[in-house]
Amino acid sequence: MPELPEVETVRRGLDAELVGRTIEAVTATGLRTVRRLGGAAGAGLLVRRATGRRLLHAERHGKFLLLRLDTGDVVVIHLGMSGQLRAVPAGTPAAPHTHVVLAFEGGTELRFVDPRTFGEVFVTGPDVPELAHLGPDALAGVPDAAALGRLLAGRRRRIKPALLDQQVIAGIGNIYADESLWAARLHPDRAAGELSRPALRRLHAAIHATLLAGIAHRGSSLADEQYRDLWGGLGGYQHHHEVHAREGKPCSRCGTPIRRARDLGRSTYWCPRCQRGGIPGAVTGLR
DNA sequence: AAAGCACCCTGTACGC
DNA sequence: TGCGTACAGGGTGCTT
Numbered sequence: 001m002p003e004l005p006e007v008e009t010v011r012r013g014l015d016a017e018l019v020g021r022t023i024e025a026v027t028a029t030g031l032r033t034v035r036r037l038g039g040a041a042g043a044g045l046l047v048r049r050a051t052g053r054r055l056l057h058a059e060r061h062g063k064f065l066l067l068r069l070d071t072g073d074v075v076v077i078h079l080g081m082s083g084q085l086r087a088v089p090a091g092t093p094a095a096p097h098t099h100v101v102l103a104f105e106g107g108t109e110l111r112f113v114d115p116r117t118f119g120e121v122f123v124t125g126p127d128v129p130e131l132a133h134l135g136p137d138a139l140a141g142v143p144d145a146a147a148l149g150r151l152l153a154g155r156r157r158r159i160k161p162a163l164l165d166q167q168v169i170a171g172i173g174n175i176y177a178d179e180s181l182w183a184a185r186l187h188p189d190r191a192a193g194e195l196s197r198p199a200l201r202r203l204h205a206a207i208h209a210t211l212l213a214g215i216a217h218r219g220s221s222l223a224d225e226q227y228r229d230l231w232g233g234l235g236g237y238q239h240h241h242e243v244h245a246r247e248g249k250p251c252s253r254c255g256t257p258i259r260r261a262r263d264l265g266r267s268t269y270w271c272p273r274c275q276r277g278g279i280p281g282a283v284t285g286l287r
Numbered sequence: 288a289a290a291g292c293a294c295c296c297t298g299t300a301c302g303c
Numbered sequence: 304t305g306c307g308t309a310c311a312g313g314g315t316g317c318t319t
Contacts, residue, residue, distance in 0.1 A: 001312060001313070032295085080312095081312055082311095116295085116298080116311095117296055118295070118296065118312085118313060118314075119313090120314095155288085155289090156288070161289080174312065265312075266311080266312055267311085
């Protein structure tokens with residue numbers, strides 16, 4: 001599932017491949033993908049506002065990609081669970097579940113492919129009000145432990161749900177939340193607003209190091225997911241995961257088998273020995 | 288405020 | 304072999 005490092009890898013691909021070029025044609029056949037704009041009318045809106053426009057910048061906020069056009073309009077893309085952006089030569093046969101195609105000058109097409117259609121594409125104005133509810137970007141917007149502390153201050157919820165909440169901090173998903181908490185030696189059930197200053201320092205450093213490592217390895221491509229970069233390449237960070245999808249395997253620090261529990265409808269992985277301090281009786285403490 | 292769940296959706300894995 | 308089911312979980316929205 002694409003999280004910040006995967007989206008950033010795609011963004012860098014756009015920088016290398018398509019920024020500065022003009023969009024010559026747009027097709028939007030996946031009506032669910034453009035649902036925010038309103039079905040067939042939305043597809044027309046995307047075509048009208050993107051066709052003939054030059055791509056000035058490719059930006060990222062959390063897990064959202066923002067393609068800034070020369071009109072000031074912004075094409076916003078979220079990959080959801082199974083979305084892929086691929087750059088291919090015009091004329092390449094369309095993969096199944098290809099929902100939106102931006103045909104750039106020079107013969108390269110940017111194709112949005114998304115089997116499960118949790119992802120979306122829409123066009124909006126320069127201020128992107130649709131993303132105003134997001135917290136600061138987990139990499140660019142949280143400069144130090146004190147900033148992280150301010151985001152978590154006063155919150156009585158557990159730290160893992162807080163990290164996953166895009167309104168608190170944007171870009172962290174299930175993989176990088178688990179990996180960051182392991183690196184910081186924090187139990188996923190620790191109370192978010194009651195972390196000590198050393199714990200906040202460890203967590204801030206862990207989030208940054210984990211996200212940067214994910215980017216350095218071009219993201220995580222787990223066996224049961226589809227993540228690939230702009231050119232179809234697989235990421236490699238899954239080979240460096242310490243806890244995620246490693247239930248029963250020994251913790252690299254202490255040898256204790258990694259545990260797994262269902263939390264908020266998804267899996268949480270942690271080392272029960274290295275990651276202490278869970279709230280007694282909280283979800284993962286019971287299993 | 289926070290937890291927990293249903294929902295959207297399809298590909299894959301697995302048990303019978 | 305093949306069918307049904309569980310699972311994967313990002314985001315949203317609802318209820319408790």
